[in-house]
Amino acid sequence: MTHADAPVPQAATRRARWVGRISYFALPLFLAAIAALVWLTRQYDADEQRSTLISDVLWMEQNLRFELDRNEADLQQLGPDLFAPRLERQTEARLAHLLTQGRGLVHILWRSPDGALVGAMPPLPAPDPDEAADLSLAETPFQLARNIGRPTYGPPYPGSNGKHRFEVHIPVWSDNASKGVVTGIYSLNDIVVRDLPWWFSTRYRVAVLDSDGREIAAKSKVAPLSPQLDYRIPFEPPGHGLSLQITAYKPDTRWIPLLLTASIVILGGAIVWSVRQLRRQLARRQQAEVALRAESAFRKAMEDSMLTGMRARDLDGRLTYVNSAFCRITGYSADELVGLRPPLPYWLPNHIEQRQELLDRLEDIGSTPDGVELRFRRKNGEMVDVLLFEAPLIDASGRQAGWMGSVLDITEQKRAHELTQQQEERLQATSRLITMGEMASTLAHELNQPLTAIASYADGCLHHLQATDTDRDELLDIQRKIGRQARRAGEIIRRVHDFVRRSEPRLDLIDLNTVVRDAASLIEADVRKRRMQLVLDLAPALPPVKADAVMIEQIVVNLVRNGMDAMRDTSPADRKVHVATRLEGHSAIVQVTDHGCGIPADTAARLFEPFFTTKTEGMGMGLNICRSIAELHHGRLTFDAAPGGGTIFTLTLPVENA
Secondary structure (H helix, E strand, O other): OOOOOOOOOHHHHHHHHHHHHHHHHHHHHHHHHHHHHHHHHHHHHHHHHHHHHHHHHHHHHHHHHHHHHHHHHHHHHHHHHHOOOOOOHHHHHHHHHHOOOOOOEEEEEEEOOOOOEEEEEOOOOOOOHHHHHHOOOOHHHHHHHHHHOOOEEOOOEEOOOOOEEEEEEEEEEEOOEEEEEEEEEEEHHHHHHHOOOHHHHHHEEEEEEOOOOOEEEEOOOOOOOOOOOEEEEEOOOOOOOOEEEEEEOOOOOOHHHHHHHHHHHHHHHHHHHHHHHHHHHHHHHHHHHHHHHHHHHHHHHHHHHOOOEEEEEEOOOOEEEEOHHHHHHHOOOHHHHOOOOOOOOOOOHHHHHHHHHHHHHHHHHOOOOOOEEEEEEOOOOOEEEEEEEEEEEEOOOOOEEEEEEEEEEOHHHHHHHHHHHHHHHHHHHHHHHHHHHHOHHHHHHHHHHHHHHHHHHHHHHHHHHHOOOOOHHHHHHHHHHHHHHHHHHHHHHHHHHHHHOOOOOOOEEEOHHHHHHHHHHHHHHHHHHOOOEEEEEOOOOOOOEEEOHHHHHHHHHHHHHHHHHHOOOOOHHHOEEEEEEEEEOOEEEEEEEOOOOOOOHHHHOOOOOOOOOOOOOOOOOHHHHHHHHHHHOOOEEEEEEOOOOOEEEEEEEEOOOO
């Protein structure tokens, strides 16, 4: 299976680039459209409010003009009756009606053409300076109305109560002759405050401004909250520079446009935020894709350079992936292997059932940390030894999708291991021969004693046979002694032969105490020659140990001889080598203790190195071979300083029934 990433087409790249650019242009346009919509909505709302204001102002203007015109017509119609010799009750009722609240009139006066006061409604009290000042009528509007014969309005003036007033002068004619002038005095405050309907007062604040722009009358003293929405019109009549300023109060909250505007703004903000998040996500995704392509390329390069074969299979056993190293190991290409189910072509034909059982067992318990050794058959028929490690294959959701196996080609390693093992066996045999060579004179002396005794007993036997008075019992005793000496010599030769013979390592259940005794018997002559003492302290009832007896015996012999070499300068009374056995937990222990000079620190660091020795004629392989033998038996060989001087070597071997 290959992992090469297909190159992204240039057209797709350009299309993606243009799509990204369109998003950059579309977003500002969208935001501009939303802003324009919100502005147009507010502008439309403002225009709608202003249109409503203008419409209401025009209605108010028409209503005020209608009221003034109606009052003017009523006064003109009532004028002839006012100049009658006597006021009738009907005329007084009509005057009272004109002065009722809602008409704006506070006084009605009628005067003769020369300006003399004829009557007033309500009646005027006795002449008072303040009242006279309050009712001092402007001569110019009076004369103008009398001269032109048409109603004339006078300028505003402040009254005694501080409220401004204005007058309307209406000439009264009868038979083409002027009877006088009827004057109506208006209160600006009453017109603005009382005469406007309630709904208009709740929406707008109405103020009357003079020609200098000063406010002389107002509907309310409360300042409007929307001064930017106002409208000013001339107050005609009465004119004279008066104007009406209508200012809208803060309108009721229009929830539908407000909610619509808020929704648009929130939606626009959400879209902007979403686009930014989308851009970030796309950027992260592009970075992830770039990193994934780089990681895939790096992984492929790493897999191609690996010597370990990798293969994956699904839960049905179908091969889903193999790397190039696995293809090199089996000789099959990835196209030939991916998708195959068991039995696989690289299995040995006569091991198909065993391999299927092994796969089932691996699926149940997994592979051991040491792996499983198998043998594959390459496509060209060659055999290859492999080491298989199996582990569950977990997908991104945490579920098992199959099994991943690592395969190591250990063919050359096994060959090298076998060659090394053969060389170690030769070296061990050579070491034993060297040991026997060093002990040759001692063994010769040991063999010389039984052979000399045999020769002496044989001469004695011949002497007795030549004599006439041969004692049969004495001859039998001599023959028995000859047999014992022969067996003694044969036992020495057997032990030497067993020790130096070269054979394949054979692991059997052995009694460790028996092996120690055989080693002591083999080296006993050398111990006596060196005038040493060999002390055995063997623990009873040791459990059996699975080992090669000759190899363990070689370790004991080498350790005892090294101990004797270390005690050359020790006093004769302390020249003792103690060999002890005991059981510690699940291990059998053999300890060899001497009372020699000990091991210096610089020597201890290199003691087990091959070809390192402190002896003048030593080969430097004895302790190295001993450690290799211990490790071959899954044990260990260590040393420590003895408390009273000397060295303690400890051989630890696993007990078989542990």
